[in-house]
Structures are given as structure tokens and as C-alpha cells.
Amino acid sequence: MRTRSIAVVLALAVLIVDQLVKYLVTGPMGIDYPGAERELLPIFTLRFVQNFGVSLGLLQAGSATARWALVGMTAVIALGVAFWIRRETNRTELAGLGLVLGGALGNIVDRVRFGYVVDYADLHFGSFSPFLVFNIADAAITVGVLILLARALFTRDAKTDVPVEKANA
Secondary structure, three states: OOOOHHHHHHHHHHHHHHHHHHHHHHOOOOOOOOOOEEEEEOOEEEEEEEEOOOHHHOOOOOOHHHHHHHHHHHHHHHHHHHHHHHHOOOHHHHHHHHHHHHHHHHHHHHHHHHOOEEEEEEEOEOOEOOOOOEOHHHHHHHHHHHHHHHHHHHOOOOOOOOOHHHHHO
16 A cells, blocks of 8 residues: 555545444434434433534634635645645654544535534533534544644654764764
């Protein structure tokens, strides 16, 4: 498999699984209206949320213009990630980029279809919820960004890691 194929396969897998789970939750399971919920575990509830904004509820799209602006903004980010994938050769970074791209595409599909992103996963410990209600696309974006940050902060590229003695020679 070509190295860049890792990112493409991951992006497609995230997109397909994200849309499939959203369909199952809002279709056959009937969790498709505000207030609908089903407890699966004492710490995990499926809860329907219409997310009109982006991360942490920022940039709420209260109009059709704002909705399409968010679609455009997310599409620009997805295009930037796609160009980064074309230039990247590191498998770990390609995996992170594939997760980010797949998640972005999953949320774009929702916003185009419904005008909002379907969120449903509510992890909680009693009344304490460490996260907002999220979906697979959101989780993929988060994990992808964490992979990219960890790679940038905690690893060294062998090509640029030249000993000081050789650099001064």
C-alpha cells in the first residue's frame, strides 16, 4: 500500500462509519429529535443534539448564510488537510491527517444535509460530563489532532536532528 493511501483509507473509513452510526442512531433507534435519549451504560447515553456550531459550541450558525459559511470554512480546512496529505510522507502523521479529514467530511455531510451536525454520544460520570455530546467524526478529529500534536512536540525528525559538532564543522 502506498504511504498516502493510509490517510485516504482512514478518511473514507471514518466518513462511512460516522454516517452509518448517525443513520442507526437517528433511524432505526429513533433518537432523532431534541430530548431523545437512550442510556446504554451507566456512563454512556445516546442523546440527540443538533450542533449548529463548531467545537465547544463556538461560531453558532443561526442563519442559512452562517450555515453555508461554516460549510465553506470546514471545506477549506479539509482541502488544506488534503494538500498536507499529498506532501506528507510520515505514516503517523498521515494517520492523524486521515482521521482529521474523515471527521471533517463527516460533519460537512451533516451540515449540508440537515443544516447542523448530528451529535449523540454522551459520556458522563453521574452528573459530571467531561465532554460535550459528540459523534464519531468529532472523536476522529480530536484523536487525529492529538496524534499530530504529539508528533510535533515529542518526536524528532532524523533528517533535521544533526549533532551540534557536525553542524558547526
